[in-house]
Amino acid sequence: MNIHPSHGPRIGVTRLAVACVLAMLGSAPATAVTRLSSVDEFNAGKARADAELLAERAACDKLAGTPRDVCREQARGKELVTKAALDLAHTGGRKSQDRLATVRMDVAFDIARTQCNDKAGVAKAVCTKEAQTARARALADLRLSQRMTDAKRDAAEDRRDAEYKLSAEKCNAMAAAPRATCMAAAKAKAGRI
Numbered sequence: 001m002n003i004h005p006s007h008g009p010r011i012g013v014t015r016l017a018v019a020c021v022l023a024m025l026g027s028a029p030a031t032a033v034t035r036l037s038s039v040d041e042f043n044a045g046k047a048r049a050d051a052e053l054l055a056e057r058a059a060c061d062k063l064a065g066t067p068r069d070v071c072r073e074q075a076r077g078k079e080l081v082t083k084a085a086l087d088l089a090h091t092g093g094r095k096s097q098d099r100l101a102t103v104r105m106d107v108a109f110d111i112a113r114t115q116c117n118d119k120a121g122v123a124k125a126v127c128t129k130e131a132q133t134a135r136a137r138a139l140a141d142l143r144l145s146q147r148m149t150d151a152k153r154d155a156a157e158d159r160r161d162a163e164y165k166l167s168a169e170k171c172n173a174m175a176a177a178p179r180a181t182c183m184a185a186a187k188a189k190a191g192r193i
Contacts, residue, residue, distance in 0.1 A: 045086040053079040066118040073114045077107030094149075101142050109135040164190035 053075055060071035084103040088096040109131055116127035167186035171179050187193050 039090075042086055042090045046083055049079050049082040049086070052082075066115070069117060070111060070114050073107075073111045077111055080107055098142070098146065101145075105135060105138040105142065108138070160190050164192065 056075035056078070057072055060068055060075060063071055080103050081100070084096070084100040088100050090096075112131035112134060113128060116124050116131060119127050164186055167189065168183065171182035171186055174182055184193075
């Protein structure tokens with residue numbers, strides 16, 4: 001696809017918009033969510049997110065055309081990210097962590113793609129492709145992060161096993177009475193109790 005030089009600034013603006021959206025979505029849960037201690041607080045957080053969505057959509061309805069669509073998409077995205085962050089704070093699980101990252105990525109893509117609707121022809125095609133590329137990069141980064149986390153966990157487990165085997169060998173060289181104490185200490189250190 002040939003791109004005319006006059007389209008250059010528009011392309012840069014799209015990249016900047018995608019970066020701004022990702023930054024906005026990345027910081028939203030940190031300010032909106034604290035450590036939850038009960039199901040009631042979790043449900044109250046979800047209700048707050050729903051109420052904020054309705055208020056933001058009402059504000060968006062004052063706009064027209066693509067700005068209205070972008071505003072509504074941002075409001076919906078904020079709600080989705082907040083709810084995913086609430087779920088993470090409530091459960092603290094790896095699955096919730098991955099879901100939050102995926103929701104952030106999908107919301108950023110949806111907003112960027114909606115912003116492209118204001119363009120036409122080649123500019124719209126390039127804008128849409130940039131949004132798809134940004135999403136693909138984010139997905140690759142997420143997968144890399146997951147693999148690194150798994151590799152670190154496996155390495156720590158291997159290190160603990162090796163240290164336990166070494167400690168067990170040292171303990172086996174001792175007399176019977178100190179051997180039992182030594183093995184108990186080695187098992188405690190390796191988390192095998």
